[in-house]
Amino acid sequence: MTTNTNASTARPLYGCMGLGGTWGPEPYGAADIEAAEAAVGAALEIGITTFDHADIYRHGKSEAVFGELLARDPGLRGRVTLQTKCGIRLPDGDRPGSYDLRGKTVLRRVEESLTRLRTDVIDVLLLHRPDPLADPDDIAEALTSLHAQGLVRRFGVSNMGAAQMASLQARLELPLVANQLEMSLHKRDWLEAGVLLNTPGAAANGFPLGTLEHCRDHGIRIQAWGALAQGRFTGRQQTPSERAAAAVLGELAERKQVTPETVLLWWLQRHPARIAPVIGTSDPGRIQACRQAVGRPPELDHEEWYALWLAARGEPLP
Template sequence: MTTRDVAGAGSDRLMYGCMGLGGSWDTTPYGASEISEAEAAIEAALDIGITTFDHADIYRHGKSEAVFGEVLARTPGLRERVTVQTKCGIRLADGDRPGRYDLRGPSIVQRVEESLTRLRTDVIDVLLLHRPDPLADPRDTGEALTALHQQGLVRRFGVSNMGAEQIAHLQRHVDFPLVENQLEMSLRSRGWVESGVLVNTPEGAANGFPFGTIEYCRVNEIRLQAWGSLAQGRFTGRQEAPNEHATARLVASLAEAKGTTPETILLWWLQRHPARIAPVIGSARPTRIRACRDAALREPALTHEEWYELWIAARGIPLP
């Protein structure tokens, strides 16, 4: 792999999620084929202007970070041109111990040190706390984040899968701003947008998304990142329910009319929201990564009416 000029000089509109890299979801060692697959995916992401790469310490039992580190080590100058983000806080099941969450201070520090080793870098640009830990003391968590920041091991911090009150509670215990919140957001996972319009409706009671989170992040300049942004292919090839078939037809029609791809239409639907959401795409296939080019390099070309058409088609029922 060679470094070269990246189209668009890098884009923060779109991020590449590395969860699919590194081989199987077990402890089987990775090899040359997994490194080559990672190299091809990273190159495809760079080709369309993506320069932010999202990881987590648990992805493929650490192998996703490790193969990415291999590519960084093989490609002089690449580390300086990309933003490396990773997450910690989830512990996978091991032996008789179930999967669990762990945001205790010493655990955070240990996990960051292990990620730095696997990624072959001396600093993580962004660290996200992967999921809330009900047993965590926010003072203890905050002290760990502060120590990592003061030691120059992590530049910026954020959270993942947290609501407004959880973020505010943690923010009280760190002196620097939390700047990112990564949530499941897509045309299929619409709780984030529906929570704001289903207030005072019977349907609203069944919406589990924490109301006010999007508004809190906007007010506090916390960037929203969308995981699962392509809806697991539900509108680009894996349709099951009748509303998914109808939505897929609409997505394809809009893509043809605008001279782009169905993947781009799905990403534009997120990016069109005034919160300036940054979708995370997770495919390891270079062809599908490159299909997202226009979402990385162009402003969302959806009208107000088209955005609503997509939303209502995906809902399968009218808005209240």
């Protein structure tokens, strides 16, 4: 068995975006509640206790069906950490989607999430996407008010870079505790940014260099959405590099007697930034396949970790 060099492994979260039925205007029904109960039950069974939401998921229905589960089981709220996000406006008729982090909007959205979730406090609130028109002082005032009222315990961001976090933190006494980014063996710009420096490929990368380092230095937990890469390495591989990485993944899973899903999550958790994967599938069986990523440290050594990266990369490092 390989030795884990990551002394404190970040535990996965469960992402609730797949709960609540369709993305259309149709209301959720009994079958949607039962499907949510099965998914949440599977997550709890493997040891996941943090559940990630956003006010826009299924047009609010993801939060609402989770609220139904909390109402059915009054003891559940005390066993879980509730995280939700606000800041995105979905398209509505002729109006395109946009972002809105005005303080008054944040306050209203939190009240709406509390109602749907049937709880009196949100444990962690993330700002979902940067709003170019938002005033950081206005945001900080809204967050401070939410905390003072006892409506939100902690705050973080999503899809933001180091400079954006630093600007908000300079105006906020409460520490930012999380940054949720798309990260996986498929979505690797966060990783590539650090090695493409001083190469022609750097300009095309786009990921804000220094973001991971900022989070590590300031105690901001990095959460990886899309961690299972939408099945690209566990049955849906289409490109030569995806097929090559899937082969390496399968060999490692067989050797270590775990599932390929576990190895995918271990690959993220093995990084010294202590990345916490967000498991977003609503399939109870696939949630169960992630069990060893919750209960065991990542058993990937240096060579195994690089073997997965290079296979998925499909070309040598610079």
